[in-house]
Amino acid sequence: MNSISEVGGGVYRVDTGYHRPLFDAAYLIVEDGAAAFVDCGANHSVPRLMEALERHGLQPPDVKWLMLTHIHLDHAGGAGRLLVECPEAQLLVHPRGVRHMSDPSRLEAGVRAVYGDAAYDELYGSLLPVNADRITAAEDGLSVDLNGREIQVMDTPGHARHHVCFLDETSASVFTGDTMGVAYPELTVDNEPFVFPPSSPVDFDAEAWHGSVEKLGHSGMKNFCLTHYGCVANTQRLVAAMHRRIDDFNALALKTPPESLKPKLAEYLLDEVKKHGCRLPDEEILSILALDIDLCAQGLIVWRDRLHPNH
Secondary structure (H helix, E strand, O other): OOOEEEEEOOEEEEEOOOOOOOOOEEEEEEEOOEEEEEOOOOHHHHHHHHHHHHHOOOOHHHEEEEEOOOOOHHHHOOHHHHHHHOOOOEEEEOHHHHHHHHOOHHHHHHHHHHHOHHHHHHHOOOOOOOOHHHEEEOOOOOEEEEOOEEEEEEEOOOOOOOOEEEEEOOOOEEEEEOOOOEOOHHHOEOOEOOOEOOOOOOOOOHHHHHHHHHHHHOOOOOEEEEOOOEEEEOOHHHHHHHHHHHHHHHHHHHHOOHHHHHHHHHHHHHHHHHHOOOOOOHHHHHHHHHHHHHHHHHHHHHHHHHHOOOO
């Protein structure tokens, strides 16, 4: 399978190889001999990013930015290693993420608590710290320069409080991380993606997420470049689907006992995918969504227990 695909406007999607094919993307932006990555997958993903550079005639010192939408490790786990490989690159991350990138020990401990040690070691490996002088805080509205190409930061909480998106007018694309949801290619029907909000631990915030989705829908960008997985068109239908499913996740969390939430979420998503027109067997749909169902249920339970302890 070709892990590197052209998006257009000097943007290339790189399958990071995290978890399974067509699951986790990083994006390479190329502007007249200079390069930037948006997200980077885990440590094991870095060789694929180096391959993408080589394929486009670029060298590691040509990378000027690594832009992280947030610091969850499927997006940022390889950041320290990638910056070792790319000595001229500056890391751009939400202000809340700066200290975790310079000292990832608490971040690693938190992820181990969610996944367990064995799964953590297999998926991520040791996180390398990034020197503080190589980190730039991605403040809302900040514009960074890539060889004359302007890329703007937009603060987009909801999936995580430390989530940002990156607007690139040159390609008419916004790199949305997890804010505009998850849309796996296998579940697309007649070019219409099936999108849902990944409510993984620990910062799910329905109200904030609605606001971020609305901002992205009105951003003027034609394409949403999702980490999971690939670029989709900015349409009213897609934005409406995200709003509706954020509300549905919220309602499920409030009315379902914690021990029943995971099977109820699986039932809900399976029903929604089938209503979307997907004709894959139920077992295949549930297999594609298995990791998300587990993590989304965990995140919704954490959120409900924090904000609604009496439910």
